[in-house]
Amino acid sequence: MKNLMPPLAIGGLLAASITSALAAEAPQKPLTVFKTVAVSASRVDQTAQRDSRSIDSVGREQLEEMQPTSVAQALKFEPNITVTGGPVPGNQSVNIRGLEGNKVLQIIDGSRVNTNFSHRPAYFLDPALLSSVDVVKGPVSSLWGSGAIGGAVSQQTITADELVTKEGIPGGFVKAGFNDNGDQLTTTAAVAGKDNTLSWLLAASYLDSGTMEQGNGDTLYGTEAENLTLLTKVDWAINESNRIGLNYRHADNEGVPPVVGSADDQLNNKDSLIERDATDKHIAVHYHYNPSSKLVKLDANAYLNDTSIEETNLNNGRDISDIETTGFSITNQAMIAGKLNLLTGIDGYKDSLDAARPDAGSGRPNPPDNAETTTVGAFFYGDYPLTDTVVIEAGARYDSFESSADGFKDNDESAVSPSLAASWQATQWANLTLRYDEAFRAADVYELFMDGTHFAFFPGGPSNVFVPNPELDPETSKNIELKGDFNFSNVFAKDQLKVVASVFENKVDDFIELSVTIPDDFPPTCFIPGMGTGCAGTSMSENVSEAKLEGFEVGAIYQLDALTASLSYGQTRGEDDQTGEDLSGIPADKWVASVDYGIWSIDTKVGFKAIKASDQDKTPSDDTQGPYKGYTTVDFYASWEPSQKTLAGVKVDITVANAFDQNYRSAWTSVFEAGRSVKLSAQYRF
Secondary structure, three states: OOOOHHHHHHHHHHHHHHHHHHOOOOOOOOOOOOOOOOOOOOOOOOOOHHHHOEEEEEEHHHHHHHOOOOOOHHHOOOOOEEEEOOOOHHHOEEEEOOEOHHHEEEEEOOEEEOOOOOOOOOOOOOHHHEEEEEEEEOOOHHHHOOOOOOEEEEEEEOOHHHHOOEOOEOEEEEEEEEEOOOOEEEEEEEEEEEOOOEEEEEEEEEEEEOOEEEOOOOEEOOOOEEEEEEEEEEEEEOOOOEEEEEEEEEEEEEEOOEOOOOOOHHHOOHHHEOEEEEEEEEEEEEEEEOOOOOOOOEEEEEEEEEEEEEEEOOOOOEEEEEEEEEEEEEEEEEEEOOOEEEEEEEEEEEEEEEEEOOOOOOOOOEOOOOEEEEEEEEEEEEEEEOOOOEEEEEEEEEEEEEEEOOOOOOEEEEEEEEEEEEEEEEEOOEEEEEEEEEEEEOOOHHHHHOEEEEEEOOOOOOEEEEOOOOOOOOEEEEEEEEEEEEEEEOOOOOEEEEEEEEEEEEEEEEEEEEEEEOOOOOOHHHHOOOOOOOOOOEEEEEEEEEEEEEEEEEEEEEEEOOEEEEEEEEEEEEEEOOOOOEOOOOOOOEEEEEEEEEEHHHOEEEEEEEEEEOOEOOOOOOOOOOOEOOEEEEEEEEEEOOOOHHHOOEEEEEEEEOOOOOOOOOOOOOOOOEOOEEEEEEEEEO
8 A cells, every 4th residue: 555644744733833933922721611513504403303413423522532543433432423434434325214325414514425346444533633523323315315215414514613712823733543453553633723814723633543453353254454534615795795715524434344344154254355445536526695684694505525445356457447427506594583494405417326346246236337316406495483382394395306328218207305393392301393394316327227147157157147237216205303401401410311202104105126037947048058048037126025114312411510411212113014023124223322521620531321222133034144243342532631721732642442341243234343442642733
């Protein structure tokens, strides 16, 4: 792998030199008060949905405590959210209430990310550059359109406002970390400045990981990686009403992951690794217009995403997968008659796929040529206080989408995604919300236009071939959910107790699955070299099933002085409505307990987080890996942020993940997770 250290070293030296020059002038910072960090504004925050939806948020402070190496790892302590893709961080993604992959929408800094390659990564952003992550549970197509039938993962990167404490004086941080499991080295640096008209930010992160170990001491193959991420932001306030900005993000991730994320036991084998080089680039220009009128608060965004993955497969062939997304969005928030809060908007984007395989018989689709998907949508969403205690919400979105590829019939569809909710402040301490949402996911070009050889019994022998299906309908979901928020004060002392509970039922129709048909008998001619094409049947994506996912989650957090304790439980059940069979991918029931305590006399916070996952024996008949045994893991962490003026800006975090070295695997995977990992990081903020 190429050496990525020099550009990061330059950035680190730049940040260090600025630090030295400004140390005498920078204001001294008091001890940080440990508390939950609020997330930045989004479409959800511009309406009443921040309170009426089930949303989990992980802030900057929590990220520093966990020290995750993937976005999915940052979410593993949330109820009904699990990490999928196996134990290798570069392959991991997010499962929300039993739905994952292209059924969960990814958003970064307000721009949608449409990267979804089968058995390939979709999350490239280093958590070290995040200020927060929001997970919206349940369908949310009424705001974002296609892909949000399971929910959305919204990531917000660090901003100049977070780093600069005094206008006119640059601020930032330099951070270094080490993980003893895999000898992982991490370095992160950021510098930012702002005045009354201009703000800017430059940031970079670097990770170099060796081979990790599992809980029983065995080698966890595929964890070697070298990742570099760059982030740049510029924002200019033209006047009091107009603001324009530019964001640029670049990730270059190299590694040797398993050939498939987690399919069978033999994947944890040094002979089943491939070389992968993934490059993810994003550029966006945004414009904000906010005059004194309550009817106009306009945001416009134009963006370009380009994700390229090059792999050297087990046959030394070079696989190329590239998707480019060009898109825009325009939204406006208006307050009408002092009560009706109305958010309206239009979106449009085009995905262009460029993929190549060296051999159509390698067991994957033969990628279509010049494949494109174009989508245009418009939406409105409003909330209105019907009485002093009742708020009603209503919205709808219309999307029109078309997919095309050379040599195939176009797929042209549309969808309407309505949303309704009513919230009742029953008492001062209790709020109840009932909501209904519909969502959809358009078929992707792989599902619509795949052809070529799926598999062969032996080279030149009987083979199973892919058959395109341009007539695929979009997947749709209908979700009804009841949520309760309960807040209590002075329960036992000067304390606070917050309880959030929700119960849901999500019905998903027209599930798109790959149907593989193999005949019982083969004609003798199938075994003549070169004449076996198609003799072993066909494989075609079809709308084959209707599913029902239902469950509940409850969480409680208690705070008394410097003590914070929380407990949560999540349960999801999934069933094929036609056959009554259990669905795959449904997460195991999960308890999560955490306690942290601030020992302010020594400027230290200590805590632990424990997960207890139940056995997952509710598996479909064709699952060959289950049932899956439950497990219990405990992570310990401590943060030291000295209050002495001479050490102002210093912070040290230590995390012991999987502290008791449990050898376990998550449900629906076969490769066991990483063992005990001791992570140490130190940073200096200026």
